[in-house]
Structure formats: structure tokens, C-alpha cells
Amino acid sequence: MYNGGKILLGLIIFIGLMASPFIFGLGKGDAKPTPSIDTPEIKAMAKKQCVEPKEVMKTEHMKMLNDWRDSVVRDGKRLYKATDGKEYNMSLQNTCMKCHSNKTKFCDKCHTYVGAQPYCWDCHLTPKEGV
Amino acid sequence: MGMYAAFLAVAGLIVLAFLGVQAAGLHFLFGALIPYVAFLVFVGGFAYRVYLWGTSPVPFRIPTTAGQMQSFDWIKPNRFDNPSNGFGVVVRMILEVLCFRSLFRNTKSEIHEGRLVHGSEKMLWLFAILFHYAFLVVFIRHFRLFLENVPGLILIIESLDGFFQFGVPFVYLTDIMLVAGVLFLLARRIVLPQIRYISMMADYFPLFLILGIALTGILMRYFIRVDITAAKAFVIGLVSLKPVSAPEIGVIFYIHLFLISSLLVYFPFSKLMHMGGVFMSPTRNLANNSRMVRHINPWNPEVHVHTYAEYEEEFRDKMKQVGIPVEKE
Numbered sequence: 001m002y003n004g005g006k007i008l009l010g011l012i013i014f015i016g017l018m019a020s021p022f023i024f025g026l027g028k029g030d031a032k033p034t035p036s037i038d039t040p041e042i043k044a045m046a047k048k049q050c051v052e053p054k055e056v057m058k059t060e061h062m063k064m065l066n067d068w069r070d071s072v073v074r075d076g077k078r079l080y081k082a083t084d085g086k087e088y089n090m091s092l093q094n095t096c097m098k099c100h101s102n103k104t105k106f107c108d109k110c111h112t113y114v115g116a117q118p119y120c121w122d123c124h125l126t127p128k129e130g131v
Numbered sequence: 132m133g134m135y136a137a138f139l140a141v142a143g144l145i146v147l148a149f150l151g152v153q154a155a156g157l158h159f160l161f162g163a164l165i166p167y168v169a170f171l172v173f174v175g176g177f178a179y180r181v182y183l184w185g186t187s188p189v190p191f192r193i194p195t196t197a198g199q200m201q202s203f204d205w206i207k208p209n210r211f212d213n214p215s216n217g218f219g220v221v222v223r224m225i226l227e228v229l230c231f232r233s234l235f236r237n238t239k240s241e242i243h244e245g246r247l248v249h250g251s252e253k254m255l256w257l258f259a260i261l262f263h264y265a266f267l268v269v270f271i272r273h274f275r276l277f278l279e280n281v282p283g284l285i286l287i288i289e290s291l292d293g294f295f296q297f298g299v300p301f302v303y304l305t306d307i308m309l310v311a312g313v314l315f316l317l318a319r320r321i322v323l324p325q326i327r328y329i330s331m332m333a334d335y336f337p338l339f340l341i342l343g344i345a346l347t348g349i350l351m352r353y354f355i356r357v358d359i360t361a362a363k364a365f366v367i368g369l370v371s372l373k374p375v376s377a378p379e380i381g382v383i384f385y386i387h388l389f390l391i392s393s394l395l396v397y398f399p400f401s402k403l404m405h406m407g408g409v410f411m412s413p414t415r416n417l418a419n420n421s422r423m424v425r426h427i428n429p430w431n432p433e434v435h436v437h438t439y440a441e442y443e444e445e446f447r448d449k450m451k452q453v454g455i456p457v458e459k460e
Contacts, residue, residue, distance in 0.1 A: 025370030059356040115275035
């Protein structure tokens with residue numbers, strides 16, 4: 001090999017960069033977040049269901065919250081009719097956080113895990129916990 | 132012809148992944164086995180290709196001389212466009228790799244009012260650099276799904292990328308730039324007749340493939356959302372070498388992953404190797420010092436020479452006898 005030293009150095013840097021997720025990942029993988037629904041309000045519910053089914057909420061809650069905000073702030077409409085026919089008051093603090101009163105053990109769990117940085121609490125008051 | 136074949140090939144890959152996951156339920160094959168194999172082919176193939184280049188001798192200095200070479204003291208040399216030392220080469224390479232300097236000098240020739248005119252053409256440079264940097268940021272951003280504890284730097288990049296905070300979740304600016312870049316590079320090959328004439332399947336295929344990867348990623352983030360927590364847990368399982376089957380993640384995730392695996396496998400055998408090749412091109416990375424340093428071709432056979440000194444040593448007596456002058460008595 002000609003200029004072997006420089007080429008090998010470059011290759012080692014390349015392979016090191018490519019392998020870095022594996023190097024950092026070794027022995028990891030057990031920290032899958034488990035958002036807690038262990039709050040007094042949810043415990044008291046007969047049927048533990050959110051506004052929409054859990055699977056829908058998992059992927060669509062960000063869109064729903066955004067739609068709620070637009071509906072409330074721009075159109076002044078606060079009534080949400082869920083797909084199962086139940087009606088809810090569109091409100092992050094009064095509806096969502098009433099049941100999920102444990103932000104750090106519920107919202108933050110997944111958001112921190114995947115590095116999502118929602119801007120809910122730029123405007124809303126961060127709920128006080130353990131009250 | 133090549134264009135349609137490339138398009139069909141990428142469409143076929145998408146259909147294959149869709150059927151394999153949705154109909155046949157091969158989540159582990161498409162989610163874990165194929166990505167692992169693809170990663171190994173990519174790194175191994177890349178290293179082997181670079182090794183092959185490294186073993187090719189470069190007997191002569193063949194830098195492209197884009198400026199005045201080092202000459203007399205009173206002639207100002209162009210240190211970076213015609214470097215004569217290592218420092219100049221390093222600067223030239225940095226400009227080439229980070230700023231695409233040679234592409235910046237791109238020109239085009241056109242017939243204008245019956246005359247052939249040459250002019251500067253910066254659009255290719257603009258969209259090429261847009262595309263490459265957008266791709267780099269997208270690549271770096273993905274590390275939030277590969278590292279269990281997301282580093283602060285990646286969060287900063289992410290929030291800058293979603294700076295304008297529109298869309299749900301925030302639309303990443305680099306998503307738009309990446310697609311715009313690919314579409315320009317693709318349109319160029321479709322619309323311009325000269326470029327279309329010299330374009331082959333190997334030119335279209337990577338563009339369609341990258342477009343497919345970008346679009347499936349965009350679909351997955353903004354439209355057909357998947358459970359991102361489950362997706363990250365699955366990816367962490369891959370990088371911690373504890374792969375699991377995760378059928379709960381939507382099929383769009385597997386299509387995205389399969390297209391990336393295809394790109395990784397294709398990479399070492401294709402023009403995409405310019406990623407490694409840009410560092411290895413002798414027209415850029417050699418100093419133009421042919422007139423200062425003697426370069427000996429490393430594969431020259433050994434030539435047995437008979438110098439005059441040796442000749443005289445051998446025939447001195449005979450030379451003296453016939454009166455030929457000798458250097459050493």
C-alpha cells in the first residue's frame with residue numbers, strides 16, 4: 001500500500017465512526033421507558049381509557065393536541081367528540097393533565113428517551129406534582 | 132431507459148419490503164438480519180475498495196493545476212489551487228471536501244445567437260452542497276434514535292433544524308432541503324438533453340433510492356406515524372446486539388429500513404464511493420512538486436547500469452595502452 005499510514009488512519013476513523021452506535025450501545029437496551037399511569041384519577045376509573053384508544057394516542061397525541069390548540073385558540077370551540085361518542089373538554093391542563101397528573105413519570109419518560117422536545121410548557125404552566 | 136429501470140428497481144424494493152413484512156410477517160428478517168448484513172457489506176466493502184485504491188501506485192504527481200505553480204521567488208504562486216507543499220494540499224482538500232470548490236468552478240457552454248458562449252453555472256454546486264449538508268444533518272439527527280441517552284449536541288441540532296416550529300411534529304428544514312436537492316439532481320438528468328444522454332441506470336438508481344428513503348422518513352414522521360418509542364427501543368436492540376422482532380411498529384418503518392439497507396449494500400459497488408474517493412483522488416491530494424523532488428516510479432524494474440567509473444575501472448589498462456585519456460590514473 002502506498003501512503004499506507006494515512007489511508008489506514010482514515011479507514012480507522014471511518015470504521016470507528018460507523019461502529020460508534022454499537023460501541024455505545026453495548027450492554028444497553030434495557031431502558032425502554034414505561035410511562036406510568038399510576039395516578040389517583042386513573043386508579044378511580046372503571047374503564048381505563050384515554051380520549052382515544054391507547055394505540056391511537058401513542059402515535060397521534062401530538063397532532064391531536066395541536067388540533068385542540070387551534071380549535072380552542074382560533075375558533076373558541078372547546079368540545080371534542082371522541083370516536084366512541086364521548087365528549088371531552090379540549091384542554092391540556094384540565095383534561096389531559098387531570099388524569100395524567102404525573103408529567104415527569106408519564107410525558108417526560110418517552111419524550112426524554114427519544115429526544116422529543118415539545119413546546120407545551122413554553123406557554124402552559126408546568127404542573128406541580130405530588131400535591 | 133435506465134431511468135425507468137432504476138425507478139422500477141426502487142419501486143420493487145418498496146413492494147418487496149411491504150409484502151415481506153405485511154403479508155409474510157418477516158419482521159425479524161427485514162428488521163434485523165438484512166440491516167446487519169447490509170451494515171457489514173457496507174463497512175467491509177468500503178474498506179476493501181479503499182484498500183484497493185491504496186494499493187494502486189501513483190508513480191507521478193498528477194495534480195490538476197488550477198493556478199500559478201511555485202516558481203521563481205518573484206512570481207506569486209497560488210498556494211491552494213496549485214499547492215507545492217503538504218499545508219497547501221491540506222487546505223485544498225478541506226476546500227474540496229467541505230465546500231466542493233472544483234464544482235464551484237463548473238461552467239456550461241451554450242449556443243447564443245449563433246455563437247458558442249461559455250459561462251459560469253452555479254446551480255449544480257448550490258443544490259449539490261444543499262443536498263450533501265442536508266443529508267449529513269439528517270444522518271447526525273438520527274443518532275437520537277441510536278444512542279440510549281441523547282447527547283445535548285444532537286438535541287441542539289434538532290431544535291435548530293425545527294427552528295420555525297411549524298407542523299406536527301416540527302417540520303425539519305433539512306427534510307425539505309434534502310428532497311429539494313435530490314429532486315434538482317434528478318430533474319437535471321431528466322430535463323437537460325445532454326445530461327440525459329449520458330445518464331445511465333447507475334446515475335438514476337441512487338437518486339431514486341435516496342428520494343425513497345427521504346420520502347418514507349417524511350411519511351413516517353408527519354403522516355403515517357409510527358410509535359417512535361417502540362422504534363427507538365427496537366433500534367437500541369439492534370445496536371446493543373440484542374435484536375428483537377417488533378411487529379408492533381408500522382410497516383412504513385420496515386420499508387424505510389429496507390431502503391437504507393439497500394443503499395448500504397449498493398454503496399461500495401457504486402459511484403457513491405466518491406465519499407471515500409474524494410480523499411483518494413491524486414489530482415487533488417498530491418502536491419505539485421515535480422520540479423523540486425525526484426519521484427521514482429515504485430514499480431520500476433531494477434536496471435543494471437554500468438557507470439563510466441565502473442567502465443573505466445574495467446578497461447583502464449587497455450585504454451592506457453591505446454592512449455585514450457582516463458580520469459583516474
